[in-house]
Amino acid sequence: MARISKEKRKTGLIDVALKLFSKKGFYVTTIPDIAEEAGMSVGNFYNYFKSKDILAKELVLYISEYLGNQILLINEKDISTEEKIHEIVVMYFEMATKKPEMIEYFLRVYLSNREVFGEGCEGMVCVSPFVTEMMMFFNDGVAKGDLHDQDFFSAFGLFMGYLGGMAFLFGEKILPHPLEWYQESISQNIYNALKKRQ
Amino acid sequence: MHSKKDNKKKLLWLQGVTCNGNTHSFLNLPYLPLLLSKIELLYFPTMEALYTFEEISECKLSCDILVFEGAFDPELKRNDILIQTMLEHYSKNAEYVIAVGSCASFGGIFKASAPQRNSGLLFNESERTGPMLEVDQKIINLSGCPIHPEWLGYTLNMIINHQKILLDEMHRPRELYSNLAHHGCTRNEYFEWKVDAKGFGLKEGCLFYEQGCRGPMTHASCNKILWNEVSSKTRSGTPCFGCTEPDFPKQNFFNTKTNMSIPEDVPLGVPKRNYLTMAGIAKTFHIKRLEGKLIDYKTTP
Numbered sequence: 001m002a003r004i005s006k007e008k009r010k011t012g013l014i015d016v017a018l019k020l021f022s023k024k025g026f027y028v029t030t031i032p033d034i035a036e037e038a039g040m041s042v043g044n045f046y047n048y049f050k051s052k053d054i055l056a057k058e059l060v061l062y063i064s065e066y067l068g069n070q071i072l073l074i075n076e077k078d079i080s081t082e083e084k085i086h087e088i089v090v091m092y093f094e095m096a097t098k099k100p101e102m103i104e105y106f107l108r109v110y111l112s113n114r115e116v117f118g119e120g121c122e123g124m125v126c127v128s129p130f131v132t133e134m135m136m137f138f139n140d141g142v143a144k145g146d147l148h149d150q151d152f153f154s155a156f157g158l159f160m161g162y163l164g165g166m167a168f169l170f171g172e173k174i175l176p177h178p179l180e181w182y183q184e185s186i187s188q189n190i191y192n193a194l195k196k197r198q
Numbered sequence: 199m200h201s202k203k204d205n206k207k208k209l210l211w212l213q214g215v216t217c218n219g220n221t222h223s224f225l226n227l228p229y230l231p232l233l234l235s236k237i238e239l240l241y242f243p244t245m246e247a248l249y250t251f252e253e254i255s256e257c258k259l260s261c262d263i264l265v266f267e268g269a270f271d272p273e274l275k276r277n278d279i280l281i282q283t284m285l286e287h288y289s290k291n292a293e294y295v296i297a298v299g300s301c302a303s304f305g306g307i308f309k310a311s312a313p314q315r316n317s318g319l320l321f322n323e324s325e326r327t328g329p330m331l332e333v334d335q336k337i338i339n340l341s342g343c344p345i346h347p348e349w350l351g352y353t354l355n356m357i358i359n360h361q362k363i364l365l366d367e368m369h370r371p372r373e374l375y376s377n378l379a380h381h382g383c384t385r386n387e388y389f390e391w392k393v394d395a396k397g398f399g400l401k402e403g404c405l406f407y408e409q410g411c412r413g414p415m416t417h418a419s420c421n422k423i424l425w426n427e428v429s430s431k432t433r434s435g436t437p438c439f440g441c442t443e444p445d446f447p448k449q450n451f452f453n454t455k456t457n458m459s460i461p462e463d464v465p466l467g468v469p470k471r472n473y474l475t476m477a478g479i480a481k482t483f484h485i486k487r488l489e490g491k492l493i494d495y496k497t498t499p
Binding site for chain 1: 456457458459460462470471474475478479481482483
């Protein structure tokens with residue numbers, strides 16, 4: 001049988017850790033829990049991540065890179081800014097539905113346990129692949145004359161705050177409909193809020 | 199046998215549509231007397247020379263180095279003779295035609311005010327559609343508003359010493375224009391860590407993010423060959439206006455064009471996506487020494 005590469009084992013650990021953190025919470029989940037779920041010894045786990053805090057930071061970077069790559073693909077498409085907004089919303093909701101642990105980790109672990117992410121994950125360091133791609137999206141939208149020129153964080157907060165809020169409501173099972181049901185209206189709302197004023 | 203004087207290069211300085219800024223700048227060259235001793239000045243607008251402008255405008259003489267200042271205007275006459283006629287006559291036998299300043303190089307300020315009429319000698323902004331295409335191999339563009347006197351001093355000395363001057367795509371000497379105004383800028387540490395200047399005339403802070411500085415995308419050696427041997431725009435707290443580039447003058451010199459707070463132009467040769475990543479991370483770090491006035495920073499706790 002072919003040996004599983006180190007990189008694949010690392011990704012496997014990331015998947016397991018994400019699921020456990022989002023299900024049981026960051027502090028309750030222990031390294032032995034993760035190792036057991038991944039089918040490896042605790043000693044072997046430390047070959048991949050030196051501590052739970054380091055794992056926590058790598059997870060944020062992993063999610064940020066994943067989101068950044070998805071948005072990059074959309075940014076590079078030859079479509080209107082309005083269509084790009086729609087595609088970003090669809091992509092995000094699909095992720096929240098199919099890989100809820102990634103969004104949950106971001107909302108519940110990263111945003112709520114800032115003390116874990118203080119050193120080495122300050123400011124934008126761990127989320128820069130994702131934030132950079134959103135910057136590219138906004139920059140292109142304004143340069144094309146589609147979006148209203150304003151402060152970056154006002155626009156970023158509106159866009160991601162709305163998506164994060166919906167993903168939270170979905171995760172709490174408060175929404176009467178599946179996330180997909182809201183895609184059109186949310187895309188429209190975001191576009192209306194951000195589009196260039198006449 | 200020719201006397202030494204006969205071997206001197208004959209220089210003629212003509213003017214198109216100009217504010218005389220380059221003439222004045224050249225007069226500030228620290229070693230001007232030495233340089234003038236090595237050439238024969240046929241005519242210069244503000245210095246004693248061998249001939250009067252009336253004699254020059256008859257187009258009976260010839261020169262080795264034709265210096266042209268100001269934008270080209272096909273309808274402009276001096277002493278009732280079209281400047282175009284004089285340019286054509288004197289460029290025929292000249293070894294070099296030096297366009298001094300951004301107006302003569304690319305059209306500059308005067309092109310901006312009369313875009314249908316004025317242009318540079320060889321270039322119309324960055325388009326090669328100027329009136330002197332036939333002698334393009336002779337043309338050296340020394341852009342700048344005004345020209346740095348040392349840049350003209352360097353070029354003339356190279357010619358006098360029979361040295362080859364390598365030119366870039368815009369016909370500017372590579373030795374002078376392959377640098378960016380950013381090189382040698384005393385504010386580079388502020389640029390690295392994304393600390394903005396809080397106003398003009400301050401020693402601290404980078405002028406790129408809010409004050410319109412074009413240093414990282416402007417080919418010029420202003421911060422390596424200092425003005426008046428002591429200073430430069432950025433050293434004194436004023437943003438670089440990008441005056442050596444074909445698209446000069448842009449509007450709103452003191453504002454950085456942004457899209458959602460993101461600079462529209464980023465440093466030359468850096469992909470925007472990579473720049474934004476680097477900038478975002480650099481901004482995360484707060485360096486106490488760079489946040490206040492340097493003179494107030496305590497070197498020991």
